[in-house]
Amino acid sequence: xxxxxxxxxxxxxxxxxxxxxxxxxxxxxxxxxxxxxxxxxxxxxxxxxxxxxxxxxxxxxxxxxxxxxxxxxxxxxxxxxxxxxxxxxxxxxxxxxxxxxxxxxxxxxxxxxxxxxxx
Amino acid sequence: xxxxxxxxxxxxxxxxxxxxxxxxxxxxxxxxxxxxxxxxxxxxxxxxxxxxxxxxxxxxxxxxxxxxxxxxxxxxxxxxxxxxxxxxxxxxxxxxxxxxxxxxxxxxxxx
Numbered sequence: 001x002x003x004x005x006x007x008x009x010x011x012x013x014x015x016x017x018x019x020x021x022x023x024x025x026x027x028x029x030x031x032x033x034x035x036x037x038x039x040x041x042x043x044x045x046x047x048x049x050x051x052x053x054x055x056x057x058x059x060x061x062x063x064x065x066x067x068x069x070x071x072x073x074x075x076x077x078x079x080x081x082x083x084x085x086x087x088x089x090x091x092x093x094x095x096x097x098x099x100x101x102x103x104x105x106x107x108x109x110x111x112x113x114x115x116x117x118x119x
Numbered sequence: 120x121x122x123x124x125x126x127x128x129x130x131x132x133x134x135x136x137x138x139x140x141x142x143x144x145x146x147x148x149x150x151x152x153x154x155x156x157x158x159x160x161x162x163x164x165x166x167x168x169x170x171x172x173x174x175x176x177x178x179x180x181x182x183x184x185x186x187x188x189x190x191x192x193x194x195x196x197x198x199x200x201x202x203x204x205x206x207x208x209x210x211x212x213x214x215x216x217x218x219x220x221x222x223x224x225x226x227x228x229x230x
Contacts, residue, residue, distance in 0.1 A: 037219070039165075039221075046208065046222070046223045046224045047157070047165065047208050047210075047221045047224070048221060049210075049218070049219040049220070049221060052219065060218040060219070061218075062218070062219075063216065063217055096164060101155075101167070101170055102153075102170070102171070103151070103153040103212040104153055104155070104210055104211060104212035104213070104219040104220075105153065105155040105167070105170045105171070105210070105212075106155070106165075106167065106210075107167045107170070107176060109164040109165055109166070110164065111164055112164055
């Protein structure tokens with residue numbers, strides 16, 4: 001059974017760096033083909049893909065946010081970490097991590113974590 | 120503005136069928152058979168309903184079906200039920216520069 005859970009701060013100040021951790025079970029990020037992605041959703045708005053990391057450490061980033069994002073994995077801990085620099089109030093959103101089924105398709109999602117950016 | 124275009128809302132009565140469109144370009148929807156659809160109830164995480172354009176994950180009702188024509192993908196829900204009322208998002212692989220794009224979402228109301 002695959003499960004994922006996001007953790008991190010609920011409140012960050014503008015200009016700070018956000019660090020989110022996705023802790024998962026039921027699969028290994030050392031297995032060929034496996035990937036974990038991050039997707040966010042501002043309140044009342046649409047889903048927005050952020051980043052994806054693969055078993056071989058290949059990384060995909062949203063072109064519009066690439067300069068602010070870093071995604072890493074710790075295979076031994078079954079964790080994926082996303083950092084986003086220079087946070088702004090428009091980055092207020094629920095942040096989800098998800099297991100990649102194939103290509104740009106996500107079959108298991110975490111419950112999400114709401115991050116508010118405010119001074 | 121989202122990369123894929125969906126209608127903001129659709130509605131239907133119980134038992135009816137509805138179709139939600141998802142229009143992209145020749146760089147995403149039109150070039151790859153890698154469109155997925157997600158159902159999201161208020162306050163919940165998205166749930167995968169269709170992948171690779173027309174495949175259903177285990178456990179998803181066969182009332183949900185997907186198709187594609189040119190740059191437009193579609194999700195059809197037949198035999199509408201009250202529990203189908205939710206937001207629906209399409210998503211597509213978009214090549215090795217853009218990678219992943221989502222639609223703006225469609226709110227389905229069951230009348």
